[in-house]
Amino acid sequence: MSQRSLQNYIPALTGVRALAAYLVFISHFSYIFDENFPHLVQRFLGEFHIGVTIFFVLSGFLITFRYYNNFHLTKDWFKQYLKNRVARIYPMYFLLTVAAFVYYFITKDPAITKGTGNPVALLFLNITFVRGFFYQFWDTGIAQGWSLTVEECFYFSAPIVFLIAKKYNKFYIQPVIITSFGILLVLIFRHVNWHGFFGNFTFMFLFTFLGRCFEFFVGIQLARYVIKKDFTRTHKLNYTYTAFILIFVCVLVMAFQPITPPWVAGLESPIGIITNNYVLCIVIAFFFYGLLTETTVLKKILANPFVELLGKSSYIFYLIHLGWMYNLLHNGVNHLNDYVFNLYDKWGVNWHSPFEYDTLNLIYLFIVLNAIAVGLFKLIEEPLNHYIRKSDFLIKYQPRPKGITD
Template identity: 25%
Template sequence: MNHFRQLDGIRFLAVGMVLFDHWMVGRVDGLPLGALGVTIFFVLSGFLITRILLSSKDKLSNQPQGGLGKYLKTFYIRRTLRIFPIYYITLFVLYLINEPPVRRTIGWLALYGTNIYIASHQTWMGTVDHLWSLAVEEQVYLIFPLLLFFIPRRFIPITAMLMIVGSVALRYVLYRLRLPWFIEYVSTPTCLDSFGLGALMAYGWLYRRDWLVRIFTPSIGVWLSVLVFAAVVYLNNWISIDSPRGYHNVVSEVWERLFASLIGFFLIGHAIIGFKGPMKWLLEHPISQYMGRISYGLYLFHNFVFNAFHTQPTHFTLRAWRRLSDLMPFLNSSYFFSFSFYLSLTIILATLSWYLIEKPINDLKDRYAY
């Protein structure tokens, strides 16, 4: 499977939005960069896994039962090698050092049920909050392989469209039921419009390349989607002033993710064709490429390094920061310095994770080629 170089740059942009949003709480309000970054990851996952699964299905179609056994075996072995090791090592370490939410909900975390816990208990989970999105990804991985294998190729576009429409409709139903906003935010069925758009893109890449090139070669789609999303965010902030539900009104709960998904759709679509000019420089810069490569570790670790809502004053990162700033008092003059400290720690952890654990295990995937 050919590698799209600029998609590593997209990963860097997406994880950068998440880190910026989570560490700038109270300093940048009303700008949902974290949600946008996660949504872009969902669209990207929808594109990549659909492209992989459909290509594998086509390749194995002449085997008995369409090669279902090898199709599933190869996909799940490769996903397991990529995702599970560092995830479970992280949980194990956090359990040993007695991270409260990990100790309290280890069963849910181990089974990738974080989002189900949040929705069913109607509460967030502290420093493991961000793992809800990884749970969504894993739950989609359980559904997509069989869905794409048994649906005839010609019905894939309509299936993707039903995912998009159904997801938006379900968010509206949950909003009308007046359930806590985060239930619709973390539930897998309400995230499927992002994956559906990614699946449409993969279908176009594999079977309607001329259609895809016509849509994504002009950059107008990227900039229009950004402008529309900005307008939606502005509208949401304006409505929230008088809305009894505040920021979490019908615009943010029902429509914001769809328009964020459209940014991901056009951004990723243009990246697989290939950006030119400044965006090409940004996405293909060695720093962007490297940060995109270690983005899984960056996302996994960042909330444990620092979380504005849940990190206690006795946490090791805050103790280390206080000692450092006591030695160099000027570091307290700007939040930029503490932000840089958290970022440096996260990059160091993600780098160690990549070279010591993820890359060596990831290289084993070559034994299980599609």
């Protein structure tokens, strides 16, 4: 199967991005379901942060799938590679992060700074991704943006990973060395009061690349296998649905774990970390393998053009679903609710407001956030992506042959 024909499978993986972002959305607002449902349901939905693991495994797969065979660690190659990564990730993150701090200077919302230090310095730490190395700062600005520090660390390290794997045939030892280095940093800095720089093991394993590198390496290995085996299937096991079920078995395992403050999920327990970082990612890789090699209803849904569009805009959705933009929209819904009840008072009726139920409001906001994400993708992210790729930023632009994508 040629490289060109392999790309026919990618739309389903783009649709997976939307699925991952929506799982994270549910996890952040699972408390809304606690009043009218058994507490276990809320705990189960609260572990849907697994969308982040899906993102990490997918990143490992896609970067390897696109670059592994044409990898040359030269100055020009790295400049082009870095240029593509900047074009994909940075513009919207920068704009939305700056907007978050503008929102802070207007509203003084402590959720942006978490009561820490100089907001100007904090803005610098956010736009440079450095905040992700400090326990005190990791959830400032756009809180969920901590995962981009992890992504950027992977982007920078991927060429070295490829070099060591191809030239020295050392692949499996690399995540062991990287994680061991993270453990060493915690042992050194956990008693040093430097804003929580690698301040504890839970932080290191859950919010840094050194702790979560195995998830990327699982995606890398999946891509290496696919490239080598050319999608040849030797048995009839249904990977897609079997792995999909096992993903939520992992969620259930984490939902049963005790929560120790200040942490808020079973993920943040020892068994939760092992399940998420080392078991779940392998199951997700089998799920991706099923999507790549099987024809299923789920694959057709994920590859649907509308779902694909949602997947393309899911990066923006992920950045805006929690934080300043959500807060603005939520306040707007509250004002609408007050306005409706004021009208009812004038009319002398005792009706229900369509905005008085938290679960319905969450659905409204989910739809509006998706609409905003699609709009920003079409109007800003996609044009900026193309502009940077075709500019002379870092390296002079050279048109690629038709049919070649990057």
